[in-house]
Amino acid sequence: MDKTLTICLVTLVVGVLNFASRVSFIAWFARNDTPPLLSRALRHVPAAMLTAIAVPAVVFIAPGTLDLSAGNAKLVAAVVAGLVAWWRKNTVETIVVGMTVLWLMRWLVG
Amino acid sequence: MRAHFSRPAFFEGVRDMLPMLMGIVPFGVVCGVGALSAGVSPLETLAMSLIIFSGAAQIAATQMIADGAPFAVIVLTCLVLSLRFLMYSAAMAPHLRLLDSRWRNLLAFLLTDQAFASTIRRFRESGDLRANASYFLGSGALLWVTWGVATLAGVLLGSVIPSSWQLEFVVPLCFIAILAPLLRDRVTIAVFVVAAVAVVALDALPMRLSLICAGLIAITCGVVADQWLSRRG
Numbered sequence: 001m002d003k004t005l006t007i008c009l010v011t012l013v014v015g016v017l018n019f020a021s022r023v024s025f026i027a028w029f030a031r032n033d034t035p036p037l038l039s040r041a042l043r044h045v046p047a048a049m050l051t052a053i054a055v056p057a058v059v060f061i062a063p064g065t066l067d068l069s070a071g072n073a074k075l076v077a078a079v080v081a082g083l084v085a086w087w088r089k090n091t092v093e094t095i096v097v098g099m100t101v102l103w104l105m106r107w108l109v110g
Numbered sequence: 111m112r113a114h115f116s117r118p119a120f121f122e123g124v125r126d127m128l129p130m131l132m133g134i135v136p137f138g139v140v141c142g143v144g145a146l147s148a149g150v151s152p153l154e155t156l157a158m159s160l161i162i163f164s165g166a167a168q169i170a171a172t173q174m175i176a177d178g179a180p181f182a183v184i185v186l187t188c189l190v191l192s193l194r195f196l197m198y199s200a201a202m203a204p205h206l207r208l209l210d211s212r213w214r215n216l217l218a219f220l221l222t223d224q225a226f227a228s229t230i231r232r233f234r235e236s237g238d239l240r241a242n243a244s245y246f247l248g249s250g251a252l253l254w255v256t257w258g259v260a261t262l263a264g265v266l267l268g269s270v271i272p273s274s275w276q277l278e279f280v281v282p283l284c285f286i287a288i289l290a291p292l293l294r295d296r297v298t299i300a301v302f303v304v305a306a307v308a309v310v311a312l313d314a315l316p317m318r319l320s321l322i323c324a325g326l327i328a329i330t331c332g333v334v335a336d337q338w339l340s341r342r343g
Contacts, residue, residue, distance in 0.1 A: 006181060007154045010171050014188040015161035021195035023218035029203035030214060037333070038200070044332035045201040045325075046230050047298050049194060050289040051305035052324040053223060057282035059310060066310065074279060081283050085290035091228075092129045094287035095280055102279055 054078075073105035114213050119241035123229070123248025130224050133280025134253065135260045136271045140278060141165050141172075142264020148176035155265040159258045163222065166318070167191045168261070190317040197325060198226040205233040209243055217243065220250025227288040297339065301332040 034042075058078040061067045070076060081098030088094070138159070145155040150172055158168050167188040174184045198221055206214050229246045236242060263270060271277060293299050305328035312320035 003149065003175070004154075006175060006184075007150055007158075009181065010175065010184055010188075011154070011158050011161050013185050014167055014171060014192075015163075017185070017189055018162055018164055018167065018192045018195065019219055021192040022199055022221040023215060024196055025200035025203040026206050026214050026218045026221075027211075029200070030207045030209075030211070034204055039204065040336060041329050041333050042197075042201045042204075044298070044301050044329045045197050046227070047289065047292050047301045048305045048325045048328035048332065049197060049223075050227060050285045050292075051302050051328065052309045052321050054282040054285040054289060055306045055309050056313065056320075057279075060313070064313065066313075074282075077279070078282065078286055082286050082290040085287045086293060089291045091126075091284060091287040094290075095129055095132060095283050098283040098286070099277075099280065102276060106276075 071109065073102050073109065076105055077102035114209060114240050114243045115247075116241050116244040119238075119244035120248035123245035123250075124252045126228055126245075127224070127249040127252045130228065130253070130280075130284045131256050133278060133284055134224065134256055136275075136277035137165055137281050138257050138260025139264035139269065139271055141168055142261040142266075143269055144169055144264075145172045145261065146265045146268065148172040150175065150265070152262060152265045156258055156262050159261040160254070162188075163219075163254060163257060164188075164191065165257075170318075187317045190319055190322065193322045194223075194325065195221060197322075197329075198223075201230060202226065202233070205239075205242065208239055213243055217246050217250065220246070220254060222250070222253060224253055224284065225250045227285055231288070297332055297335045300335050301328045304328040304331045 058074050059066055059068060059072070061072060061074070068075065077098045080101045081094050084097045085091075085094040141159075142155055145158070145168075150158070158171070162168055162171070170187050170191060171184055174187065199218065202217075202221065206217060209217070225246065228249055229242070232245060233242050289302070293302055305324050308324035308327045309320050312323050314320075315323065
């Protein structure tokens with residue numbers, strides 16, 4: 001397949017798929033009641049999904065290379081940032097502390 | 111459309127999304143640089159950003175286009191990556207059901223990891239539908255515009271932000287900023303631990319299936335733990 005055609009088709013098809021996923025339950029539950037078991041499960045979506053997204057970005061230093069040691073600057077920065085976030089509930093403070101720790105670690109460890 | 115719009119709440123949404131842009135801009139530039147090296151034109155890159163509107167899917171797709179992967183494989187991988195939107199959609203649905211369908215469709219289009227993370231707490235805590243919807247619109251619209259501009263900058267100008275600054279790390283930090291304050295009861299802490307262990311243990315799965323599988327496993331554990339605790343009294 002021609003490259004430009006591939007790119008256009010991918011854009012359209014994936015665009016439609018993404019919108020379909022995004023609108024799916026929002027449209028469905030506008031017309032139907034949420035089953036009680038499902039609504040209990042949905043309470044856990046933020047904790048489960050935010051963890052599943054954030055953890056790999058912190059513990060893998062390269063694709064497939066896990067580093068749980070104190071030498072992993074991202075891990076140390078994430079733990080400190082997590083404590084600040086837990087205590088302060090503030091996004092800006094969490095970012096500032098996390099990036100400062102990351103840069104300090106890089107500067108100290110080299 | 112007007113009926114649900116509140117200007118102050120819209121700008122509150124814009125304001126609260128601003129810190130997240132520190133991570134989104136470098137991430138978008140990286141995504142644009144990826145498109146550049148895959149031979150995707152600036153116009154095509156912009157179209158992908160504005161239509162697909164998902165960094166994970168765009169990076170995967172441009173990488174596979176560069177590698178000459180079959181069309182079906184590219185679409186299947188992006189489909190797997192989009193499964194998490196089903197969960198966000200379900201979690202958002204009870205809060206949006208009273209909106210008219212144009213608003214629901216518009217907000218659904220703008221539903222991303224970041225928009226979900228930054229709005230779900232507000233939706234749970236406040237029942238003011240009009241303000242919540244406008245807040246979501248403000249956050250989502252700013253993110254959409256910024257994402258388009260950042261990826262376009264990447265494909266046109268290359269790596270304008272030095273990678274040694276590691277600003278992409280702001281993206282996980284934003285998720286941590288929302289996640290950590292949730293960890294105040296035993297069940298949520300259990301969900302966190304299970305999701306963290308599962309996503310690492312399942313990392314070898316193809317097409318980043320680890321993300322959706324770890325999420326489902328952790329949610330199931332949360333539901334079981336809730337029932338166990340309530341039965342014990």
